[in-house]
Amino acid sequence: MAVSERTVLQFGPSSATASLTAKVNPLVIFNICDCFVRRPDQAERVIGTLLGSVLPDGTVDIRNSYVVPHNEFSDQVALDIEYHHTMLKSHLKVNPQEAIVGWFSTGLGVTGGSALIHEFYSREVSNPVHLTVDTSFGSGEGTIKAYVSVNLSLGDRPLAAQFQEIPVDLRMIEAERVGFDILKTTAVDKLPSDIEGMEVLMERLLSLINDVYKYVDDVVEGRVAPDNCIGILISESVASLPKLSPPVFDKLINDNLQDQLLLVYLSSITRTQLSLAEKLNTAAQLP
Known part of the structure; x- marks a missing residue:
């Protein structure tokens, strides 16, 4: 053409x-x-x-x-x-x-x-x-x-x-946002592990919570005019949180963390077994 x-x-x-x-x-x-x-x-x-x-x-x-x-x-x-x-x-x-x-x-x-x-x-x-x-x-x-x-x-x-x-x-969930941020970095040493990815998400969540705290304090002190739409979003976010006591919440986090560590451990064992099997198979084929 x-x-x-x-x-x-x-x-x-x-x-x-x-x-x-x-x-x-x-x-x-x-x-x-x-x-x-x-x-x-x-x-x-x-x-x-x-x-x-x-x-x-x-x-x-x-x-x-x-x-x-x-x-x-x-x-x-x-x-x-x-x-x-x-x-x-x-x-x-x-x-x-x-x-x-x-x-x-x-x-x-x-x-x-x-x-x-x-x-x-x-x-x-x-x-x-x-x-x-x-x-x-x-x-x-x-x-x-x-x-x-x-x-x-x-x-x-x-x-x-x-x-x-x-x-x-272009809307993204947090997991997609992490991947897109890595994609924008044209040179990276390695991809983040599950634990490192969780750490990045927790830091971002903490930053967002601090921004919400600052906005609410500014509205209460009269430094910023209140916005009903933002207030509704904050209210819905707070209402969506489960009502858990601190000990129950800590146990839930620890259990999830242990599950993540167990998956990492099992994947490491699997890789080791596959590597050993490959080497044994190679040695068996040698004359």
């Missing part, structure tokens, strides 16, 4: 796209980063298909993705369309409620070739979302943006493909 001479314009959201939001499952980001790491040596970026659904309020819920092989040159882009359709059929067999909602690419923003790829996905689904993920994680942050395309024309003459940015809703 040859890249057309169509100009690519990039603007902020307009009134037509202001109500659109792309809700992205964190697993989609992890999958895109994994595909980028496994890309061919000559490829500068990876692209692929986004799967999900459109919610009643117009939010595009992106829940799944898969990479599509492609080749890019100075004047053309080639997609493996047959591979795309094969992967789509396979995904629909597992998740028939999902459908194509757009496509993704790694890198910052849109490029000239993005307009041509977007035209292909526009034939697959109406008004597809283009998701871009900065896998370089510059400054320790991953830039994730979403766009939709609006055709600009003068009378019957098409002028340009205008890419307009829409808000991205």
Whole structure:
């Protein structure tokens, strides 16, 4: 497919796209980063298909993705369309409620070739979302943006493909947040163990509790105007806590900690046994 001479314009959201939001499952980001790491040596970026659904309020819920092989040159882009359709059929067999909602690419923003790829996905689904993920994680942050395309024309003459940015809703639970923070750190010594991960979560929880304490004290002292929405959230959080006496709570924590240590111990024994069995098997095969 040859890249057309169509100009690519990039603007902020307009009134037509202001109500659109792309809700992205964190697993989609992890999958895109994994595909980028496994890309061919000559490829500068990876692209692929986004799967999900459109919610009643117009939010595009992106829940799944898969990479599509492609080749890019100075004047053309080639997609493996047959591979795309094969992967789509396979995904629909597992998740028939999902459908194509757009496509993704790694890198910052849109490029000239993005307009041509977007035209292909526009034939697959109406008004597809283009998701871009900065896998370089510059400054320790991953830039994730979403766009939709609006055709600009003068009378019957098409002028340009205008890419307009829409808000991205990327919500994570604490376990996913820990993994995403590690992913943003481009060089790590090792992955945290279960105990280390629990320690990070406890430190974050303590920090959040301190922030809530400070906010409540500021409201009581009159330094901050009260917010009913925040008060309701604090009330619901406190009401959700189980009513346990300190001895029972301490016993519960200790029991869970002992279970975690037991799992670590059993996994260590299993690794040792597998290593011994492999060495014994190797020694038995020697002449």
